[in-house]
Amino acid sequence: MPEVKSYAAQNAKDPLGPFSISRRQPGDFDVQIEILFCGVCHSDIHQVRNEWGGSMYPMVPGHEIVGRVSQVGSKVTNFKEGDLAGIGCFVDSCRTCASCLDGLEQYCEVHNAATYNSTEMDRKTPTYGGYSKRIVVDEKYTLKISPELDLARVAPLLCAGITTYSPLRQWQVSKGHKVGVLGLGGLGHMAVKLAVSMGAEVTVLSTSPSKEADAKSLGAQNFVVTKNKEAVDPIMNTLDFIIDTVSAQHDLNFYLQMLKRDGTLILLGVPPEAPQLSVFNLIGKRRRVAGSLIGGIKETQEMLDYCAEHQIMSDIEVIPIADINEAYERMMKGDVKYRFVIDMASL
Amino acid sequence: MPEVKSYAAQNAKDPLGPFSISRRQPGDFDVQIEILFCGVCHSDIHQVRNEWGGSMYPMVPGHEIVGRVSQVGSKVTNFKEGDLAGIGCFVDSCRTCASCLDGLEQYCEVHNAATYNSTEMDRKTPTYGGYSKRIVVDEKYTLKISPELDLARVAPLLCAGITTYSPLRQWQVSKGHKVGVLGLGGLGHMAVKLAVSMGAEVTVLSTSPSKEADAKSLGAQNFVVTKNKEAVDPIMNTLDFIIDTVSAQHDLNFYLQMLKRDGTLILLGVPPEAPQLSVFNLIGKRRRVAGSLIGGIKETQEMLDYCAEHQIMSDIEVIPIADINEAYERMMKGDVKYRFVIDMASL
Numbered sequence: 260m261p262e263v264k265s266y267a268a269q270n271a272k273d274p275l276g277p278f279s280i281s282r283r284q285p286g287d288f289d290v291q292i293e294i295l296f297c298g299v300c301h302s303d304i305h306q307v308r309n310e311w312g313g314s315m316y317p318m319v320p321g322h323e324i325v326g327r328v329s330q331v332g333s334k335v336t337n338f339k340e341g342d343l344a345g346i347g348c349f350v351d352s353c354r355t356c357a358s359c360l361d362g363l364e365q366y367c368e369v370h371n372a373a374t375y376n377s378t379e380m381d382r383k384t385p386t387y388g389g390y391s392k393r394i395v396v397d398e399k400y401t402l403k404i405s406p407e408l409d410l411a412r413v414a415p416l417l418c419a420g421i422t423t424y425s426p427l428r429q430w431q432v433s434k435g436h437k438v439g440v441l442g443l444g445g446l447g448h449m450a451v452k453l454a455v456s457m458g459a460e461v462t463v464l465s466t467s468p469s470k471e472a473d474a475k476s477l478g479a480q481n482f483v484v485t486k487n488k489e490a491v492d493p494i495m496n497t498l499d500f501i502i503d504t505v506s507a508q509h510d511l512n513f514y515l516q517m518l519k520r521d522g523t524l525i526l527l528g529v530p531p532e533a534p535q536l537s538v539f540n541l542i543g544k545r546r547r548v549a550g551s552l553i554g555g556i557k558e559t560q561e562m563l564d565y566c567a568e569h570q571i572m573s574d575i576e577v578i579p580i581a582d583i584n585e586a587y588e589r590m591m592k593g594d595v596k597y598r599f600v601i602d603m604a605s606l
Numbered sequence: 607m608p609e610v611k612s613y614a615a616q617n618a619k620d621p622l623g624p625f626s627i628s629r630r631q632p633g634d635f636d637v638q639i640e641i642l643f644c645g646v647c648h649s650d651i652h653q654v655r656n657e658w659g660g661s662m663y664p665m666v667p668g669h670e671i672v673g674r675v676s677q678v679g680s681k682v683t684n685f686k687e688g689d690l691a692g693i694g695c696f697v698d699s700c701r702t703c704a705s706c707l708d709g710l711e712q713y714c715e716v717h718n719a720a721t722y723n724s725t726e727m728d729r730k731t732p733t734y735g736g737y738s739k740r741i742v743v744d745e746k747y748t749l750k751i752s753p754e755l756d757l758a759r760v761a762p763l764l765c766a767g768i769t770t771y772s773p774l775r776q777w778q779v780s781k782g783h784k785v786g787v788l789g790l791g792g793l794g795h796m797a798v799k800l801a802v803s804m805g806a807e808v809t810v811l812s813t814s815p816s817k818e819a820d821a822k823s824l825g826a827q828n829f830v831v832t833k834n835k836e837a838v839d840p841i842m843n844t845l846d847f848i849i850d851t852v853s854a855q856h857d858l859n860f861y862l863q864m865l866k867r868d869g870t871l872i873l874l875g876v877p878p879e880a881p882q883l884s885v886f887n888l889i890g891k892r893r894r895v896a897g898s899l900i901g902g903i904k905e906t907q908e909m910l911d912y913c914a915e916h917q918i919m920s921d922i923e924v925i926p927i928a929d930i931n932e933a934y935e936r937m938m939k940g941d942v943k944y945r946f947v948i949d950m951a952s953l
Contacts, residue, residue, distance in 0.1 A: 358867055366867050366891060368843070429892075496715070512880070520705055520713050526885050533859070533882040538873050541897025544713060545776075547870075548895045550888025 264606055265391035266580050267317040271309035274584040278317055280387045282395050290338045290401045291330040297389035298323025298415040299599040304587050306376045315376055321389025322348045322374040323417040325410050335398045343404035347417035348553050349373050350396045351380045362557040402560055405567035412572035415598040423450040424562040425554035426525045434458030439501040443470050446504035448597040451477045456569050504528055515540040523547040573598050579605030611953055612738035613927050614664040618656040621931040627734045629742050637685045637748045638677040644736035645670025645762035646946040651934050653723045662723055668736030669695045669721040670764040672757050682745045690751035694764040695900050696720050697743045698727045709904040749907055752914035759919035762945040770797040771909040772901035773872045781805030786848040790817050793851035795944040798824040803916050851875055862887040870894040920945050926952030
């Protein structure tokens, strides 16, 4: 099998460094992609550092992958050499469970093959992600990318974009809805752009007054400093939805009270400890708490097409692969607007 | 104002006893009802004993009231002397907020006038509940009761019935759905009857193997002893909804895992401490946690009409008012199938 230049973590503690991996030759249904850009997701750090447990090393992270097709298998019908293509958070799934048949492979009931830190569906062959020059994936799990957009800025749509797009669609967010966005990072900034594009009135909820200008420039109509009681009081009982992108520990009950009757708090991040839920906050206003996980292939393609049509892309800082360890440190401090994207030409 | 024989708590500790209260003469829009039966809800005990704080004494509990109209105001159009009538958990609301205008007076944004342990909308006149010979209520907050049903068995529909009917309707439970019912008390036994009548396949979830025969006789197709791992494993990831009627502390995360993708845990009871919510259990299967509180007047009437059409009533034990303190003690032990109803002729 051909060797492919990559960047890998060898264990939970040492910095990432250059590493060579084997990728399979494209099979009949495979698309081989020369990776041009890969976004850096906070979950890369969690998994590199084994913060969720069970990490498999060597680990080549990265699941916000865009590039150009260099070869296709004999039975591939949707891609040809030279096409732009993308890979998101998974590269295969069982294809037969109820979730897969519903096009919701992210909830595959026998666990899908995550793009890295996982195995192919044979449950033996390790998967390696996008911090790499090349990847080979079945065309069914490969996305079409519009040539109209800035390719580096498209990469984060494959995770941050679909993670926020999917719940907005599932809950049918549209004109007339008031949407709070909690956390203005990689996910949050996409939630603002997408919700605004769908016609919602968006309020960014933040502990930092310094983020107001950024929130407004992303399109948010309102900004509330959540430590300021005078700013918070008027939005209590007013929001239809809150998109909660925060993975740090935080008090869900405070935010629940911002929802009007029948409002929904949509959780996208997993805090380290299970938060407490004041049941009265749900019952007293028929509110709901929901979760959502990335999106299926069909919906991810729909999101990419939607973003192309509406000229929606991530705000990014492009880095060479050699800066990845420093980028991780900056992400830990929230020092990035709003996503690092690795220029794979630097590898 | 005429004096009316009642039964009241004078403080949080002493037993309830006979007491005389004043009720207004019926105004132009009022219906005066001679109370025939009043159900005994667990929230009567919470409020009598001041377990939720802020209790107002003397307190005449009872919000599952049925009786016969003895007088109507000059502008009353929907009731006439001799009609059967019912009163549920509230006797008035602001009538102008968004929730009241939507017919969801239970969520009245300036707080409705609860049937007891509250005040009329003047925020001065105390309200007294159904442990009483008579009540006077605006016809807009008075329900029509079918003469086709056993009146004593209808009383608990005014709280236990609507509390379970409303979420089943809101979440559109119907044929093809698998519904778990957690807790087989006043609320739970109504949830079983109503969900079965709507075509759902119902599984009673209980810690007590002894309840299986009862669950089946109420119409539940399945019964699972939740302490028995072999019984629980097959229902993991299978239920569309769980109606959770338990007010005691319990682990929501265990039950969440019984829900399939897109399943909803509907909380009707408020445990003493805020339960912890494993966010992963939501995100990993796009599950939801929701709350629901009784129902509005329009939906309560719809429920009463539905129950008349489907011959659905509560299973009850009729008691004389003098036994109310003993009944409270038995309820604390779960020793009632499934609702005590006071025969007000005994007062």
